[in-house]
Amino acid sequence: MSNRSAISAVFAVHGAVAGTFATRVPWIEHRLGLGPTLLGLALLCPSIGAFAGMPMASRLAHRVGGRTATRGLLAAWCAVLALPALAPAPGWLFPAMLLFGVTSGMCDVVMNAHALTLERRLRRSIISGLHGLWCVGSLAAGGVGILAAHAGVDARLHLGTVALALLGAGVLAGRQLFPDRVAPGAPAPRRFALPGRAILAIGAVGFCGTFAEGASADWAAVYLTKVADAGPGLAAASFTIFMSCMAATRLAADRLVGRIGPVTLVRCGGAVAVLGGVLVVTARTPWQGITGFALLGVGVATVVPMVFAAAAATEANAGEGVAGVATITYLSGLTAPAVTGWTAGAFSYPAAFTMITCIVAMITVTAGALRPRTGTAGAGAPSEAASVPASSQGAGRP
Known part of the structure; x- marks a missing residue:
């Protein structure tokens, strides 16, 4: 193996x-x-x-x-x-x-x-x-x-x-x-240190993607039942379709990273997610809603992997960078279903997913934070289109 x-x-x-x-x-x-x-x-x-x-x-x-x-x-x-x-x-x-x-x-x-x-x-x-x-x-x-x-x-x-x-x-x-072994003299991760500006900016991208992912996964079936008059079987299938679209996109995305870079990839995903959100908000038939949730899955699929990669390249210790943004994305996934439910209860289900559509639109605005940084401790490739960080420290670590 x-x-x-x-x-x-x-x-x-x-x-x-x-x-x-x-x-x-x-x-x-x-x-x-x-x-x-x-x-x-x-x-x-x-x-x-x-x-x-x-x-x-x-x-x-x-x-x-x-x-x-x-x-x-x-x-x-x-x-x-x-x-x-x-x-x-x-x-x-x-x-x-x-x-x-x-x-x-x-x-x-x-x-x-x-x-x-x-x-x-x-x-x-x-x-x-x-x-x-x-x-x-x-x-x-x-x-x-x-x-x-x-x-x-x-x-x-x-x-x-x-x-x-x-x-x-x-x-x-x-x-x-x-x-893998820790390189001699490599700095130990800090204990409960506040994330720096770069990690917070990267984490903001992850927060938007994970918020839409968590809300869609938990509320898709309910939305289709309440708004689009979907039957129980079709509504339940929406989660499987959503997750399958995420999986397929993630499996194919590594080739695109090397061609267009993480920033462009995530921005394009954000645009697809916005289109999906619009279809969901305006859906009055089950299949339009399912199509919208499928596009949401495609659009947010690459956010978390690219956020983790950018965070690992930003910090001198890759694990510390991953831990910082992972905590932010966990917070987003934890709050998203509840906030979506509260918004739907106070206003309506379409209003809740209008909010989510606005959040995924922020992905296209904030995606620049994922651009590889040259000269940083764990960093990155020399250009946006480079597929992975290739610093001497990362490449030389056994």
């Missing part, structure tokens, strides 16, 4: 854990007798855990190396997958969900930083395709989870079995990751 194949498998396994868990939340809710308030608090715990864990991830990778950190944290997250279903009472569910979030967020940071280090070594973009494989892993595992739920399989058995299978796959992939 090559280094590229190994990190690809890591991303697919990470996505599969997320997709598997999402399908069994209703089972956990029913078993523990959770009301909407308790369920909402439980589902908030992973985000809180991720916020707590992300600042520690880059320091761990700096201390033990990216490969070791990625292997250990991926194994931990696979193992933690089974814990929420094993909780005997709500009081046990909350710490299990917090731990789920901590391991998820930390693994997210270190595997992206490790992937971007490999990207520098290869001198070509691979990060978008890796995020596409994350989507593929999530969709495939989600499909298996839906079948298990319909068949009435106990979630403890389902999640435990999948956790073992994904743990094995993650261990095999982790063994083939390249052995």
Whole structure:
């Protein structure tokens, strides 16, 4: 297995854990007798855990190396997958969900930083395709989870079995990751330092993309039902179509990065997302709405991979840059569904997605923050069209 194949498998396994868990939340809710308030608090715990864990991830990778950190944290997250279903009472569910979030967020940071280090070594973009494989892993595992739920399989058995299978796959992939080492004299990541202006600017691009992604994923089916009179099956299919369009775009985007550069790529994506938002806002038939959500998926698909790549190239420590923007994007994904719901309740569903369309329009304005910077510690390629950062520090790191 090559280094590229190994990190690809890591991303697919990470996505599969997320997709598997999402399908069994209703089972956990029913078993523990959770009301909407308790369920909402439980589902908030992973985000809180991720916020707590992300600042520690880059320091761990700096201390033990990216490969070791990625292997250990991926194994931990696979193992933690089974814990929420094993909780005997709500009081046990909350710490299990917090731990789920901590391991998820930390693994997210270190595997992206490790992937971007490999990207520098290869001198070509691979990060978008890796995020596409994350989507593929999530969709495939989600499909298996839906079948298990319909068949009435106990979630403890389902999640435990999948956790073992994904743990094995993650261990095999982790063994083939390249052995990156911290360069002598490399600065250690800071503890809970405020992001600099460059990271905040990059994070703003990510915030806009992730806001639209989170709102669309959570509200597409409801929107189509309430506004476009879609049936339950067609409304439910909108999420799969949205995620499939994101996955396909991410898998194809690495070739475009080398040709047109990250700024132009993300700006074009923002324009496509605006078109999708307009179709959603004006939709009064199911297929126009589904087309709009599909274009939203295509438009925002490349934002997070390009934001991570730009952040890694901006900071002297790639993991610190990734952790900074990942925290911002997690905040966006956390707030987007709630803000969308509040806006829809106060005004209307079309008004809520008019707001989202305005937010994705900001992607085209702020995308310049992703332009590679020459002369910075982790930085970049000499021109916008260059595919990956190629500094002497990045290229020479073993």
